[in-house]
Amino acid sequence: MTSSQDAPRPSTASPPGELSGRTAIVTGGSGGIGSAIARALSARGATVAVVDADDRARAVAADVAGFAVLGDLTAADAPQRVVDQVVAETGSLDVLVNAAGIQVRTAAVDIAAQDWERLLSVNLTAAYRLTQAAVKFLTANRGSIVNIVSLSSDRAVAGIVPYGATKAGLLQLTKGLAVELGPQGIRVNAVAPGYVVTPMTAEKLGDPEFHDRVMSRIPLGRLADGGDVADVVSFLASDAARYVTGAVLPVDGGYSIT
Numbered sequence: 665m666t667s668s669q670d671a672p673r674p675s676t677a678s679p680p681g682e683l684s685g686r687t688a689i690v691t692g693g694s695g696g697i698g699s700a701i702a703r704a705l706s707a708r709g710a711t712v713a714v715v716d717a718d719d720r721a722r723a724v725a726a727d728v729a730g731f732a733v734l735g736d737l738t739a740a741d742a743p744q745r746v747v748d749q750v751v752a753e754t755g756s757l758d759v760l761v762n763a764a765g766i767q768v769r770t771a772a773v774d775i776a777a778q779d780w781e782r783l784l785s786v787n788l789t790a791a792y793r794l795t796q797a798a799v800k801f802l803t804a805n806r807g808s809i810v811n812i813v814s815l816s817s818d819r820a821v822a823g824i825v826p827y828g829a830t831k832a833g834l835l836q837l838t839k840g841l842a843v844e845l846g847p848q849g850i851r852v853n854a855v856a857p858g859y860v861v862t863p864m865t866a867e868k869l870g871d872p873e874f875h876d877r878v879m880s881r882i883p884l885g886r887l888a889d890g891g892d893v894a895d896v897v898s899f900l901a902s903d904a905a906r907y908v909t910g911a912v913l914p915v916d917g918g919y920s921i922t
């Protein structure tokens with residue numbers, strides 16, 4: 665007899681097809697989490713624009729039968745260009761996922777001026793400008809925005825304090841935009857991943873002392889993979905979350921309650 669614990673974890677947590685006919689932008693779509701989000705949205709029927717500065721976006725786009733939009737999102741004209749290109753290709757825009765991000769590990773007082781500016785530009789300003797560019801199309805379709813924040817958005821995490829400050833800004837933007845855009849039918853939510861093994865975290869999580877310290881605080885007893893985050897993003901982007909806005913969902917195996 666097989667117990668429910670022996671059953672394999674399903675690769676998708678909600679029905680395929682629930683995003684059929686929708687168009688989604690996923691920034692950071694070449695990355696560990698963004699590429700998983702692109703796959704999850706595509707598996708549910710969405711047409712996905714994989715947006716990234718790294719040209720691995722092309723391979724991800726091919727994988728999800730979507731299309732790649734390459735470029736540095738901090739360029740002044742990039743957010744509007746991305747939205748215009750996606751709407752020109754597909755005729756609409758329903759979902760914006762802001763997953764592009766960078767991290768700088770340093771004591772806060774030591775951060776170089778250009779690193780501080782870069783963190784703000786990628787993690788906060790680019791997401792804000794994309795939102796501005798996307799709103800008129802999202803309004804037409806009662807669409808939704810999902811921002812990827814972090815455990816460090818509302819907790820003090822030594823070594824990544826400036827990063828946490830940008831994510832706190834994105835979290836607050838999420839809530840404020842949910843209030844302002846709700847009357848237009850646009851939902852704005854955030855997902856706060858815990859420790860996900862990706863190029864951003866691989867080196868730090870490879871440090872055995874750090875790894876063991878993190879693991880000791882995760883009730884579910886494992887690190888996350890991109891798919892764990894992507895399934896929750898898909899839920900928030902879908903009509904299953906039609907009455908959810910301004911929410912910040914931790915996807916951290918319970919880390920934040922320990």
Ligand SMILES: NC(=O)c1ccc[n+]([C@@H]2O[C@H](COP(=O)([O-])OP(=O)(O)OC[C@H]3O[C@@H](n4cnc5c(N)ncnc54)[C@H](O)[C@@H]3O)[C@@H](O)[C@H]2O)c1
Nearest residue numbers: 692694695696697717736737763764765857859860862864
């Ligand atoms: N990995 C984790 O444990 C973790 C935890 C919490 C939050 N996050 C957040 O999740 C998101 C995805 O992170 P990840 O772990 O997949 O990292 P990643 O490094 O694998 O992916 C980030 C992607 O963003 C892209 N990017 C960076 N700057 C850009 C720019 N200026 N223009 C266009 N693209 C740009 C990179 O090319 C990369 O593909 C980030 O916002 C990160 O802060 C990650």
